[in-house]
Amino acid sequence: MPKIETARGAIESADLGRVLIHEHVFLMDMEYTYNYRPDFFDERTISDAVARLDALHAAGIDTIIDLTVLGLGRHMPALAEAAGRTALNIVVSTGAYTFDAVPAPFLFWGPGLLKDAEVEPMIGHFIGDIVDGIAGTGVKAGMLKCAIDAAGLRPGVERVMRAVAQANRATGVPITVHTAPLQHTGRDVQRVLAEEGVDLEEVVIGHCGDSTDIDYLMELADKGSILGMDRFGVDFAITMDERVATIAEMVRRGYADRLALSHDCCCWSDFFPDVSDYAAAMPNHNYLHIHNDVIPALGEAGVSQHDLDRMFVETPRRLFERAATKAGVEA
Numbered sequence: 001m002p003k004i005e006t007a008r009g010a011i012e013s014a015d016l017g018r019v020l021i022h023e024h025v026f027l028m029d030m031e032y033t034y035n036y037r038p039d040f041f042d043e044r045t046i047s048d049a050v051a052r053l054d055a056l057h058a059a060g061i062d063t064i065i066d067l068t069v070l071g072l073g074r075h076m077p078a079l080a081e082a083a084g085r086t087a088l089n090i091v092v093s094t095g096a097y098t099f100d101a102v103p104a105p106f107l108f109w110g111p112g113l114l115k116d117a118e119v120e121p122m123i124g125h126f127i128g129d130i131v132d133g134i135a136g137t138g139v140k141a142g143m144l145k146c147a148i149d150a151a152g153l154r155p156g157v158e159r160v161m162r163a164v165a166q167a168n169r170a171t172g173v174p175i176t177v178h179t180a181p182l183q184h185t186g187r188d189v190q191r192v193l194a195e196e197g198v199d200l201e202e203v204v205i206g207h208c209g210d211s212t213d214i215d216y217l218m219e220l221a222d223k224g225s226i227l228g229m230d231r232f233g234v235d236f237a238i239t240m241d242e243r244v245a246t247i248a249e250m251v252r253r254g255y256a257d258r259l260a261l262s263h264d265c266c267c268w269s270d271f272f273p274d275v276s277d278y279a280a281a282m283p284n285h286n287y288l289h290i291h292n293d294v295i296p297a298l299g300e301a302g303v304s305q306h307d308l309d310r311m312f313v314e315t316p317r318r319l320f321e322r323a324a325t326k327a328g329v330e331a
């Protein structure tokens, strides 16, 4: 049985349990933190995060995938500290989040650039995070992440995406991609990753839940990828009722094994000055919204317990097991 890496070490894939496929713990601007809030990661911040993670675990979720990579303020010491104090499993990620240029350290360093390199240097960084661990913490990444937004396949976006693909092929770690569903950028993701030889069944197309375009969603799912119905509580993009109706329709059409649910929320976000401002602006955007509101609504829309188990348990487990098994990294 494959082992899956978490912030507290490797676990059996069967112990992933009920999974939220796309969350964050600390969503930061680390440069801002260093300059204007150097004491941010104190006991109050960590214990507040642990309380929120514990509440999610008490609500029946066993594992979250934290998609906080370079560009979103990944800070592994704080995450590892919080993860060590909760029973919730946290799978951490490597990769880079950009809608345009590559991260600055790679602007002039790479094949054919001012500082030439035979191989794309990002690949080595990502594989190192998976094989050796992140920033000396010993915590190994269990998910790869990149992004493509409304601007489409910008050169930096494509470079990161191809590097993520090569790290997947070398390690058997699955991939999650932030996409802009209204611009149908999931199509670019599937094309580029397939060109790199990635098995599209090892890919989560993120933020598909922001779309009600069933034809588009079926097109992506028919190529094998898992659709992230993963922004429950972001109610300004699309309502909860629309999100629920779209899932119910996809389930009715036989796609329950291609859907995974989540909120894309966090314990702390620099997008607001304080957590109270966050809660006031987005009252449903918290870890418990799916448990409290979405699952009952899905039941009323005709989604069965068996279908819920497929979306929360079987599909995430299949994603991790398939990637790990194919790379020959079984325990």
Ligand SMILES: [Zn+2]
Pocket (backbone or CB within 6 Å): 022, 023, 024, 067, 264
């Ligand atoms: Zn996210």
